[in-house]
Amino acid sequence: MSKPLLQANELNKTFGSRGLFRKTSFQAVRDVSFTLEQGEVLAIVGESGSGKSTIARMLTHLLPPTAGNVSYNGESLRDNKALRRSLPTFVQMIFQDPFAALNPHHTIGYIVGRPLQVQKRRKGDPRPRVLELLTKVGLTPAEDFIDKYPYQLSGGQKQRVVIAKVLGLSPSVIVADEPTSMLDVSIGVDIMNLLLDLRERERLSLILITHNLGSARYMADRILVMYAGQIVESGPSEELIREPRHPYTRLLLQSSPDPWREEADAMEAIEPTGPPPQTGCSFRLRCPFASDRCAAESPALKEPETGRFVRCHLFE
Numbered sequence: 001m002s003k004p005l006l007q008a009n010e011l012n013k014t015f016g017s018r019g020l021f022r023k024t025s026f027q028a029v030r031d032v033s034f035t036l037e038q039g040e041v042l043a044i045v046g047e048s049g050s051g052k053s054t055i056a057r058m059l060t061h062l063l064p065p066t067a068g069n070v071s072y073n074g075e076s077l078r079d080n081k082a083l084r085r086s087l088p089t090f091v092q093m094i095f096q097d098p099f100a101a102l103n104p105h106h107t108i109g110y111i112v113g114r115p116l117q118v119q120k121r122r123k124g125d126p127r128p129r130v131l132e133l134l135t136k137v138g139l140t141p142a143e144d145f146i147d148k149y150p151y152q153l154s155g156g157q158k159q160r161v162v163i164a165k166v167l168g169l170s171p172s173v174i175v176a177d178e179p180t181s182m183l184d185v186s187i188g189v190d191i192m193n194l195l196l197d198l199r200e201r202e203r204l205s206l207i208l209i210t211h212n213l214g215s216a217r218y219m220a221d222r223i224l225v226m227y228a229g230q231i232v233e234s235g236p237s238e239e240l241i242r243e244p245r246h247p248y249t250r251l252l253l254q255s256s257p258d259p260w261r262e263e264a265d266a267m268e269a270i271e272p273t274g275p276p277p278q279t280g281c282s283f284r285l286r287c288p289f290a291s292d293r294c295a296a297e298s299p300a301l302k303e304p305e306t307g308r309f310v311r312c313h314l315f316e
């Protein structure tokens with residue numbers, strides 16, 4: 001069997017802070033493992049603080065994991081310095097704020113062309129390649145955009161420039177961290193469609209990070225649901241949305257209404273009163289189904305059905 005394009009193995013990240021009297025630590029990501037296959041779109045979904053961006057930063061080596069590792073084509077990032085050095089041409093990130101991502105003092109031509117010269121060591125005039133890249137992301141006619149400055153573009157056009165810049169490095173994987181959350185809904189859909197289009201045309205694989213299950217379903221083949229730094233459920237998008245198992249996934253679905261989904265029985269959510277507990281199931285204080293066992297024992301991630309994983313005592 002061929003190796004997955006990207007593999008996260010038991011990734012952990014602990015952040016430490018030194019207070020006045022003692023050192024405290026906080027485990028932002030716990031034992032996260034998954035694979036990404038060539039051409040696949042994988043969504044990582046969860047609420048704010050669930051550890052999604054920390055995973056993205058570990059995948060792109062912006063942040064080293066405390067334990068565990070990431071492999072590309074079977075080569076571990078931790079053990080391979082050459083791979084770490086060539087990583088920018090292999091995996092690229094897109095962030096949510098296209099306004100912050102573009103230097104206001106440079107033209108679009110410079111912004112998209114500069115990485116070609118630096119990373120790809122291309123000599124000569126990058127203009128023809130920049131025009132080609134702008135056309136690929138739908139900024140046409142490209143001649144009308146190349147000499148403009150970021151402030152002259154709309155939010156959606158700026159995000160397209162960010163994508164053109166990233167595409168110039170011909171990555172195999174794009175990690176998009178909430179790429180549409182700062183855009184109007186219809187513009188966001190255009191950007192999602194562009195990314196899906198590029199997956200086909202440029203043979204890309206995508207990791208979409210989002211708090212919105214609707215966007216995840218629209219874009220992804222597979223969804224991972226995160227809660228308090230752990231994967232609590234994962235599976236093929238349609239199946240996971242049609243038949244969510246983990247109580248947290250059900251809660252997330254309730255809070256992102258989807259006109260195509262049949263309404264399941266509403267679940268009484270319990271408002272969070274503090275941080276997730278450190279022992280037992282981390283969702284138990286918000287879970288209407290919690291039992292004594294959930295306080296005593298952390299559930300393991302089990303696979304009750306091929307390809308469907310869930311971390312909940314109810315499904316053991």
Ligand SMILES: Nc1ncnc2c1ncn2[C@@H]1O[C@H](COP(=O)(O)OP(=O)(O)OP(=O)(O)O)[C@@H](O)[C@H]1O
Nearest residue numbers: 015016028046047048049050051052053054055211
């Ligand atoms: N450099 C850091 N130092 C200390 N704690 C951090 C650091 N970076 C992130 N954290 C903490 O780790 C947890 C996970 O953060 P992360 O940004 O990965 O969550 P997220 O799911 O991406 O949330 P959001 O959607 O708000 O970006 C949060 O509680 C955050 O406060």
